Amino acid sequence: MSDNGIAVGVSVRVYPDSDRERLGVVVEDFGESAGLPVDVGGRTIAGAARRWGVQLGDGDLVFVDSADLAPG
Numbered sequence: 001m002s003d004n005g006i007a008v009g010v011s012v013r014v015y016p017d018s019d020r021e022r023l024g025v026v027v028e029d030f031g032e033s034a035g036l037p038v039d040v041g042g043r044t045i046a047g048a049a050r051r052w053g054v055q056l057g058d059g060d061l062v063f064v065d066s067a068d069l070a071p072g
Contacts, residue, residue, distance in 0.1 A: 004071065006052065011072035014054055014064055023072055024062070028053030035065075 006012060008029055014022045030051050038046040050063035 004066070004069075006066065006069050006071065012054060013070045013072045014056065014062060015068055016070035022056050022058075022062075024054040024056040026052055026069075027055045027061070 006026060008026050010026050012024055012026055014020075014024055030049060030053070033049065035048050035051065037044050037048045050065050052064050052066070052069060054062050054064060054069070056062060
């Protein structure tokens with residue numbers, strides 16, 4: 001579990017206190033493998049991965065960083 005209580009199975013608010021706020025449940029923690037872009041031959045082919053996979057209440061799946069979450 002992370003310092004702010006976020007972990008797989010925990011209900012969260014995504015983009016808390018913004019007009020984009022949504023409710024969901026954490027379904028994956030990519031931990032240390034998150035946050036690194038993929039570069040090939042000096043060219044970025046994929047941006048940095050996000051740490052958390054969150055299933056939203058409407059069924060959508062989003063990937064966000066810790067700063068984008070708050071306990072729900």
